[in-house]
Amino acid sequence: MTKTLTRALTVLLLVGLAGCYTVPETGRSAFVLPLGDEVADGELAFTEIKSKEKIATDPIVNKRVQRVGQRIAAAVGADLPTARWEFVVFDEPDTINAFALPGGKVGVYSGLLDLVASDDELAIVMGHEIAHVTARHGAERMSEGVAAAMLGVAVDVYAKDSRNHDLVLAAYGIGASGAMLKFSRNNESEADYIGIRYAAKAGYDPRAAITFWQKMEKESKGSKVPAFLSTHPSNERRISDLQTAMPQALPLYEAAKANHK
């Protein structure tokens, strides 16, 4: 049997094992291989980040992130059954960034908090990051990478990182050396779509996504481009897609608003 054929058969076998993951809110079938325990890896990675970064002690910023985070966590509910939610603020005023890892581990940098005008805008960013996790975009990216590597068509980026939590970090957009990795454009659109729905269900105005991304677009033209923008390019398509999704998200907001008066 030729090498290529063996590889192709291996991939077919893996695809058979893979089960398709149904993405919450969109219902899309995603190709996800059983590649270890992403929740445990996510938790380990988060512990490591916490030990390296300066954790904010300011009670006002911490309260704000807990308040928004807990409401989004409640809205996410069964979409992330493995979650043991944790929301941590990192004291880095120059870093405009946020991330979420499997297991419901969420980090927000103080630079981002200075930029978001309202809890609504903060909810948009947190909802978006958490949507990458509930949609298992990192696991999907790893699976596609592994499948492609087996076919011999991809660079062995996945084999190079020997430790699993480095893999998880990389797959969720944080490179081992701090380099940020982009999600695909489709994953980005999906996280935008899901994210505004989570924010809306949590009682935050989904229209804040428009003002937030317009603001980010302005930032991108400045001298110092925020870290968040290097992985989340703001562009007209993003904003117009959000506008298209808005009529479906607004009723969720109207329904939830009453509970959060």
Ligand SMILES: [Zn+2]
């Ligand atoms: Zn994203």
